[in-house]
Amino acid sequence: MTESEFYSFTVPDAQGNEVSLSDYKGKVVMVVNVASSCGLTPQYEGLQALYDKYKDQGFEIIAFPCNQFAFQERGSNDEICAFARNKFKVSFKIFAKTHVNGSETIPLYKYLKKEGEGKLFKAIKWNFTKFLVSKTGKVLKRYSPNTEPSEIEQDIVKLLSE
Incomplete structure (x- = not known):
């Protein structure tokens, strides 16, 4: 396993297009599992604020809707995107x-959980668990669902400057 294994994954976007994560080489990437009907859903605002502030410096957010936590993401891919874009102006x-x-865990998340283990266990415990990936594809840190996006800003700035 090398740092660049992150770039070996291909995942379908909400429109059904296969996207190679190699498209993100040289960028700082935050990977986050999201849900539309969760108490943490307002974190979309903080995520978008970070994205707006740092996207031109090489920062990307890639969001993966997930319905595994209290069935809080029931909609179709189109409905999920419409909700995020209309209510929170999400552009990532x-x-x-x-x-x-x-x-049924996708290979990307198997990798993320292995490389960015949680403090108590490997499983993702709730919506809005975040992983920060360096410009070289190394999973640097896993953040709990309750970690507000603004609390991660300092780590993002540091990685962007490397």
Whole structure:
């Protein structure tokens, strides 16, 4: 396993297009599992604020809707995107609804959980778990669902300057 293994994954976006994560080489990437009907859903605002502030410096957010936590992401991919764009003005990339735990976990999330282990266990424990990936594709840190996006800003700025 090398730092660049992150770039070996291909995942479907919300429109069904296969996207190679190699498209993100040289960028700082935050990967986050999202849900539209969660108490943490307002974090979309903070995520978008970070994206607006740093996208021109090489920062990307890639969001993966997930319905595995209290069925808080029930909509179709189109409905999820419309909700995020209309209610929170989200402009970062939203991928297809996926599994982040269990037997149907997509390979990207198996990798993220292995490389960015949680403090108590590997499983994703709730919506809005965030992973920060360096410009070289190394998973640097995992943040809990309750970590507000603004609390991650300092880490993003540091990575962008490297």
